[in-house]
Amino acid sequence: MTALPDDRPPLIGEDDRDTAVRRLREAYAEGHLSHEDLDARLHRALTAKTRGELVSALASLPAEKAAATSTIAAAGGRIKRGGAWRVPRVLKVESAFGRVRLDLSRAVIEHPVVDIELHLGTGRAKITVPRDAIVEYGELHTGWKDTRYRAPRSSRPGGPTIRISGTLGFGRLKIRHARR
Incomplete structure (x- = not known):
């Protein structure tokens, strides 16, 4: 019997999720997101299972600043x-x-x-x-x-x-x- 290739996207880790939440909070603090938009995006980020779902929660955010x-x-x-x-x-x-x-x-x-x-x-x-x-x-x-x-x-x-x-x-x- 031949095993079929696993086409499922890889699951994200807690570090990825924490980074996304941090970026969303920073964007809100800088005035790039409304309170309602922040709530919706946080919900998407916290319930995301794949990298694609996480990326959609971060869509249209300004580029992350280089760490000083x-x-x-x-x-x-x-x-x-x-x-x-x-x-x-x-x-x-x-x-x-x-x-x-x-x-x-x-x-x-x-x-x-x-x-x-x-x-x-x-x-x-x-x-x-x-x-x-x-x-x-x-x-x-x-x-x-x-x-x-x-x-x-x-x-x-x-x-x-x-x-x-x-x-x-x-x-x-x-x-x-x-x-x-």
Whole structure:
């Protein structure tokens, strides 16, 4: 008996679906979609089983912007960013020795999700996030001390998601929400 070729289109994975949902939300936030159109397209994306169905949910969206990545590196000394600075989509911070202080409380954050990759040998790091930010740091690996973070008792929706990952050798990361 001869097996027939399998003509079924391949199924999509959760990563593809998550990427589509992210793109739809970004297009809505930028004003490219109405609320009703967003709801309909999200439903199509979340129920899609094939790549073709997923592509139809993303039809006519503007081209995805290239991910903005910036690297701050220092062999020793301090790395400090504060005030009204523009936060890239992906921020890589590398330091062999010294302290790192990132204050995002008054920064210009244009992306709904900001990834901060820390690669620190020794020294402390302190990150101040906006009051309404959501913080995720499960992908951060520390060699010596645990990360200090206390989530706010109440949070307002609509803030950016700050995802912190990477490695810390000897030192501690302290994350806090801005008070204002």
